[in-house]
Amino acid sequence: MSEKILEVKNLTQQFGSIKAVDGISFDVYKGETLGLVGESGCGKSTTGRSIIRLYDMTDGEIRFKGEDINGKKSKRDLKEFNREMQMIFQDPYASLNPRMTAGEIIEEGFEIHGLYKNRKERKEKIGSLLEVVGLNREHANRYAHEFSGGQRQRIGIARALSLNPSFIIADEPISALDVSIQAQVVNLLKELQRKHGLTYLFIAHDLSMVKYISDRIAVMRRGKILELGTSEEIYQNPIHPYTKSLLSAIPLPDPISESTRVRIPYEHEDTDAEATMHEVFPGHFVYGTDQQIAKWYK
């Protein structure tokens, strides 16, 4: 396997008395897509936001390219970190400033990082970014409200790409879009990854899209990662009862099987202090106590 680009160790994020993220650990490898799935309130978005330093984490350690992201940093190092790691947000209506044109939105990063100072060069770069995400050069002069939801999300992606990042956190980037537009954006993300060797942390609640785009998947619930493995393993061979329950809830476009399909309800089992991550198969981790794992894996 290739090198680790991100290492998360024992990340805890507490808001008041609520532990939104409760001591999770995982690695992300260069060039892969790690899917982070779970239902609302499970802590998946909080995890993404802690990694990109939108929150100061309560406890734990996050290393990006070997360096502690919360360690003491010079202004220059911090800028470099911000350039390397970018985020795509869920709501393409709320995440674009309505008073700026698409060009100005993309340009903002150049301004901050002092890139493409020559005006002609900058215009050229904005145009080529718009083309990369499937828009036209002429769109640079339009305001956000003149675009459809799918087009707005493309602007969000162009902005994220503008500084040549190596790592992108996509927080539910397609949930707000229509089905046919979702497919367009997912294809675009896949293509960009192939061309630029990007690494993605793809946060979502839609398990079928996550399966499609991810190399590995981490399933979260109540601030903990309950299962982590390759997409194939998670779908073909789920071990944690919560993962099984989630998978059984996805409706498929197959009416005959749907009419007889039985959903598996999930009964929460308290995990005591003994619960840990077990590597059940190489690269396939399940969270629980020894007895639980033995019981689930029968």
Add this chain to the structure above:
Amino acid sequence: MSETLLEVKDLKINFKTYAGIVQAVRGVNFDLKQGETLAIVGESGSGKSVTSNALMKLIPQPPGIYDQGQILFEGRDLIPLTEKEMTKIRGNEIAMIFQDPMTALNPTMKVGKQIMEVILKHNKKATRDSAKKRAIELLDEVGIPFPEKRFKQYPHEFSGGMRQRVVIAIALAAEPKLLIADEPTTALDVTIQAQIIELMKKIQKNSNTSIIFITHDLGVVANIADRVAVMYAGQIVEYGSVNEIFYNPRHPYTWGLLGSMPDLENSEDELLRTIPGSPPDLTNPPKGDAFAPRNEFAMQIDYEEEPPMFQVSETHFAKTWLLHPDAPQVPIPEAVQKRIDGYLAKDGVKHV
């Protein structure tokens, strides 16, 4: 065959805006039998929500205009009815469940009282005591634990899924004949979505209610619908039984929708099939077939003349020139067909 409860004939709805007249619904026809579930599928702006709101006469006028058509509910046209007459039908005969359970409930009123209100309003014989008893029964029916205790709580004390159950309890309070559910599970998590759909199926079985289910999620449609209407640019472009739509789709837009869904079984490095472009502007609908500019199989005639509904089987219709006897034979795209075959093989079915 059971009785027809609802018949919509050539419904056209426009909205007057500064930018011009938006033709949101452009001649929609469908019917609904007693105890049946019809799913209306489409993307945002396809006119599915406008159609369903029109059935309740919830289109604000102005800017909305019921331009043409009839909505026959038990044989009676709803369009000419006055607001006062409509009030008797809303809730009583036709009830609606909305997408967002938080905005559908009154945050300052205990949920029990909100259910009682509906019972007392629609049943003149009901007393406060009998209404309260019935409200608690309803909470129990929709699967809310400890109904007596929950009766006295406010909406904010409920989770999203539990709130949607309360909304369903309110919708059922007057025992409507028709339940319109507009994206009732879109705001919910998948496991909760599955529970709510189970609940709606159970209710339908017990009370023989007819359901119109508006959604953009084809998986949910496959699970709940008896029949499906696919909408695009204000029109129904394909209409048939759930099996016909999923196993023998005939309209290229339906192919596109099915192809855009990721396949859980295989497809590692393939890209998803997408529908290029975006839906047309309905202030100025394109001439001919509105889907033509996004249709890879479009022919010359698609840009000139609007296709009629072609009949595929007794129950299956599609609005595309590809079904004209003179049109070239275009098979279902390979990737979509492959997936359908995969599902059928797994279901142990050869032909549908």
